[in-house]
Every structure is written in C-alpha cells, then in structure tokens.
Amino acid sequence: MFNEELRLEKPLRWGMIGGGRGSQIGYIHRSAALRDGLFTLVAGAFDIDPERCEDFGTHIGLDKARCYPDYKMMLEEEAKRHDGIQVVSIATPNKFHYEMAKAALEAGLHVICEKPLCFTVAEAETLKTIAEKNKLIIGVTYGYTGYQMIHQARKMIENGDLGDIRIINMSFAHGWHSEEVEKNDPGLKWRVTPEQSGPTYVLGDIGTHALYLAEVMMPELKIEQLMCSRQSFIASRAPLEDNAVVLMNFNNGAVGNLWVSAVNAGAIHEQRIRVVGSKASIEWWDEHPNQLVYEVQGKPKQLLDRGHGYLYHDDMAVTCDRIGCGHAEGLFESWANLYQRYAIAIDAMIGGDKETVENTWFPDIHAGLEGVRFIENCVRSADNGSAWVDYK
Structure with missing residues (x-):
C-alpha cells in the first residue's frame, strides 16, 4: 500500500515553464507534483504573454513577483534568492525542450521534461x-508508466512466467485527428508543424x-533492426506523419510491431501492449489500466486486478497502490507516482545519497535519450523507402 507518511525534510521548491491557463498537461503536472506534499510550486514562466502569465500564476496562488515573463528571467532571478527553485518542469512545445533543459541544468536545477526530450540523440547526450x-x-x-500493472507485468516477465519472449505487439492509435482539426486548434497546430514538433508527429508524440x-x-x-512506414493521411501535415507502422527485431530473437496513429477513426485511445512468450501472454490497455490480462496456454484467461495480494510485491506494483483494490485509479495517480519517484531521487541526489538514486526507478535521462534514438531510426528508415535499418 502507498505510504502517505513519506515526507522530505522540506518540500522541493519547484517552478514550471509553460503549462499555463488552458493547458491540460500543465494541470496534470501540478496535480501530480503537489498531491503528496513533496513539491511546492513557488515560481513559473507559464505563458509567452507576461500579463497572462502573471494573471494565471496569481490565480493559482503564486507571488506576483515570482510569475516571470520568460524562462531565462526566472532562472536568473530565482538563482539570486535563498529560497529559489531547485527543480523545474518543462511543459512547452517540443522545439524549446533542449534549450530550456540545458539552461536549467547549467543553472544547477533538476529537470522534469515532457517528451520527446529533444530533437536529436546528440542533444540528448549533451x-x-x-x-x-x-x-x-x-x-x-x-x-x-506510473500505473502499477505495468510493473506487475515487468515482474512476471522477469520471473519467467511467460517463458521466452517471442512477440511484442504495441499500439497507440486514436482517431481524434482523423480530420484537419488543427485549423481551429492551436494546441494541435504546433504538433504538426516541423519547426515546433521536430521530425515526427505521432511517432514522437504518442509512439x-x-x-x-x-x-x-x-x-x-x-x-537490433527496424523498418518504419509512415503516412500523412491529412496532406497538409506532410512531411509529418499522422499514421505509422514500425517492425522491430530484438536482440533475443523476438519480433515486435508498433502501430501509432491519430487517424484511427472512432477509437478513443487504443494504447495497448501485448507480450507473447513461449508459455503465456499478457496484455495491458490504458483505457482499463487497473487490469492485466494473463493467458496461459491451455488454461482459462485470467484478469489480474491492481491492489490484490496475489500480485508480486514489486516496488511499484504494490507500494504505489493508493486506494486499495476495487477502486479505479487513473492517470492522475500514475503521474503522481512518477512525481513521487522524481522527488525521492532528487532529494537523494541533493543529499549525496547515490545508492538511493541508483535504486529508485523513474523515467530518467536514459528513457528520454532512447525515445529520441527510436525517432531518429524510424525517420531514417521511412525516408529511405521504409527500408530495414540497423538500429543506431
């Protein structure tokens, strides 16, 4: 069960770049970070318009003086304060992730960033x-990945419950952009603009x-190798894709496929992963995130539920259970679980506790880097006639 008594000596002083009024993702960040009392939001550069930034920041309880017209001023002014920010979250269009993350790191701040982390592997390495x-x-x-059943699946695979892994079938294929909705939606417009989004749309955004x-x-x-085919079914989105299929060969002989789409008309979300082994298979669907389907060859299908005693006592599968079995947990709980892990790792790093940092799971720089690497390889394959390429 989740330990709500976990507290830091002092909450981490936290600032945000982007995520202002009307930003759905900004609200998710704030709800997740503030839920367990491990962060305190004290500053923000929420909007490119200084007046909107100040108006929004003061309405959510910030000091007017700490609502900044741009992120550079926030980093500069907060560095002068004895109570300046220690951590910054970046919730802006992709174009700005690298420059903002780099500036924050150089200012001595821990960084929590939206994906993709940046545009190139070279930037991620920097x-x-x-x-x-x-x-x-x-x-x-x-x-x-803050959902507990993802970590139950990890433990089952690690323990050999599925046998040798043979096939990984992944999808994230919704239908909300099956028409040219970006004409009246600025929140989507930047995602289908190469200068703002980078070299991909759905591959980087949801894939x-x-x-x-x-x-x-x-x-x-x-x-080890992959092949990517991508399409722009809404022609105005070219060269960015709104649909893509990726085939993959893995180092153990397993094969994988990923279908990612914004034009799967009628679909709500359809983010699923099915892992097929030599003895059994598991499947998880993010519209029913509290369950994991477990299918052993020759036996009835089982539905494993979050929070039950029969689950493995994995660090995330059980200890991040917030309200007990039977009640439905959702995306805000998943994000809060991640922010709790960020807080533990950041506090340990500040205190020089390297062992805790190394033993605390969270989506880290390696996760961000590998996401960018995947995008680069997909683009290289697609731009070469959907050829198979060695993974670099």
Whole structure:
C-alpha cells in the first residue's frame, strides 16, 4: 500500500515553464507534483504573454513577483534568492525542450521534461553529460508508466512466467485527428508543424509512450533492426506523419510491431501492449489500466486486478497502490507516482545519497535519450523507402 507518511525534510521548491491557463498537461503536472506534499510550486514562466502569465500564476496562488515573463528571467532571478527553485518542469512545445533543459541544468536545477526530450540523440547526450557533471536528475514524463500493472507485468516477465519472449505487439492509435482539426486548434497546430514538433508527429508524440511501456516491462530487450512506414493521411501535415507502422527485431530473437496513429477513426485511445512468450501472454490497455490480462496456454484467461495480494510485491506494483483494490485509479495517480519517484531521487541526489538514486526507478535521462534514438531510426528508415535499418 502507498505510504502517505513519506515526507522530505522540506518540500522541493519547484517552478514550471509553460503549462499555463488552458493547458491540460500543465494541470496534470501540478496535480501530480503537489498531491503528496513533496513539491511546492513557488515560481513559473507559464505563458509567452507576461500579463497572462502573471494573471494565471496569481490565480493559482503564486507571488506576483515570482510569475516571470520568460524562462531565462526566472532562472536568473530565482538563482539570486535563498529560497529559489531547485527543480523545474518543462511543459512547452517540443522545439524549446533542449534549450530550456540545458539552461536549467547549467543553472544547477533538476529537470522534469515532457517528451520527446529533444530533437536529436546528440542533444540528448549533451543533456546527459551536463546532468552527470552537475549531479542533477533529469526526469521524462512517460506518464503511463506510473500505473502499477505495468510493473506487475515487468515482474512476471522477469520471473519467467511467460517463458521466452517471442512477440511484442504495441499500439497507440486514436482517431481524434482523423480530420484537419488543427485549423481551429492551436494546441494541435504546433504538433504538426516541423519547426515546433521536430521530425515526427505521432511517432514522437504518442509512439514513444507505447515503446517505453515495452522498455519498462523488458529492460534487457534491445532493438537490433527496424523498418518504419509512415503516412500523412491529412496532406497538409506532410512531411509529418499522422499514421505509422514500425517492425522491430530484438536482440533475443523476438519480433515486435508498433502501430501509432491519430487517424484511427472512432477509437478513443487504443494504447495497448501485448507480450507473447513461449508459455503465456499478457496484455495491458490504458483505457482499463487497473487490469492485466494473463493467458496461459491451455488454461482459462485470467484478469489480474491492481491492489490484490496475489500480485508480486514489486516496488511499484504494490507500494504505489493508493486506494486499495476495487477502486479505479487513473492517470492522475500514475503521474503522481512518477512525481513521487522524481522527488525521492532528487532529494537523494541533493543529499549525496547515490545508492538511493541508483535504486529508485523513474523515467530518467536514459528513457528520454532512447525515445529520441527510436525517432531518429524510424525517420531514417521511412525516408529511405521504409527500408530495414540497423538500429543506431
């Protein structure tokens, strides 16, 4: 059961870049970070418009003087304060992630960033180098991996319950953008603009979520080759894709496929992962995140539920159970579980407790880097006629 008595000596002083009024993802960040009392929001550069930033910040309880017109001023002014921010979350369009994360790390701040972390592997490696040099944490908000049943799946695979892993079938294929809705939706418009979004749309925006589920469940499994085919069914989105299929060969002989789409008309979310082994299979669907389907060859299908005593006593599968079995937990709980892990790691890093940092699971710089690496390889394959490429 979740330990609500876990407290830091002092909550981490936290600031935000982006995520202002009307931002759904900004609200999720704040709800998750503030839920357990491990962070205190004290500053923000929430909006490119200074007046909107100040108005929003004061309405959510911040001091007017700490609602900044831009992130550079926030970093500069907060560094002068004895009670300045220690951590910053970045919830902006992709274009700004690298420059903002780099500036924050160079200012001595721990960073929690939306994905994709940046545009290129070289940029991600630079961030990793700066973070390691300055003994700072980088967290990447792969928000679905805070769900407990993902970690139950990891433990089942680790313990050999599925046998040898043969097939990994991943999808994240919704239908909300099956028409050109970006004409009247600025929140989508930047996602389908290469200068703002980077080299991909759905591969980077939602595809890396599904891929990272597989990485969490099977950390030893590595891609050796892949083939990517991507399409722009809404022509105005080209060269960015709104649909893609990726085939993968893994280092243990397993194969995988990923379907990622924003034009799966009629679908709500459809983020699923099915892992097929030589003895059994498991399947998880994010619209029913409290359950894990477990199918042993020759036996009836089983539905495993979050919070029950028959689950493995994994660090995340049980200890992040917040309200006991039977009640439905959701995305806010998943994100809160991640922010709790960020807080533990950051507090340990500040205190020089390297062992706790190393033993605390959270989506870290390596998760962000590998997401960018996956995007680069997919683009390289797709731009070469959907050829098979060795994974670099």
